């Protein structure tokens with residue numbers, strides 16, 4: 382079976398230091414996959430290569446269809462309205478002016494705040510806008526970088542519900558890149574564990590969440 386994202390034998394070095402060392406990773410159509418790893422494991426480097434910001438030294442990345450990103454830190458334009466921020470998601474993908482109505486149908490919480498400035502929103506609301514903006518490109522696969530960062534558990538739970546809905550109802554494939562291993566393993570069916578630039582473990586999330594190496598290092602021993 383081919384994947385929407387296929388990464389093969391990917392190597393990335395920063396002036397000699399190896400950040401990613403032979404990464405193989407696949408996200409299949411309509412699949413939700415997690416990539417977990419500690420600080421400095423190489424998650425951000427992988428995101429940069431996936432989005433074309435960084436050239437790998439060797440290896441290949443194949444994306445079938447359109448890939449859209451929800452970036453770490455959300456990267457809003459704070460002085461622009463929610464609606465204008467959404468439109469910029471279309472613009473970045475050559476679809477300037479695309480109607481935002483579909484996004485409010487998918488993410489109804491955004492409708493009542495559409496005229497507010499993004500800079501005045503809560504972190505959770507901004508993350509929702511970032512998801513909506515990524516959806517403007519009508520992606521086949523969404524790369525979500527640190528969904529939960531800096532957000533309260535209840536807010537994260539609401540965002541997770543939306544992602545799950547987009548996945549199950551719309552068939553969106555998702556690569557969830559997360560420091561919060563518990564969240565990622567609960568949400569996704571399959572997961573990869575990145576350690577010091579290598580895939581240390583991968584498999585069904587349910588099995589990984591019971592693996593003593595994962596519980597000790599990423600789940601606080603539980």
Ligand code: ATP
Nearest residue numbers: 395398399400418419420421422423424425426427
């Ligand atoms: P974090 O969650 O802290 O962002 P990460 O898993 O995303 O961590 P990366 O930022 O991808 O990890 O870093 C992987 C390795 O590459 C680290 O050892 C880091 O120090 C190194 N690195 C990252 N960016 C650069 C750079 N621009 N120049 C040199 N080394 C870098």
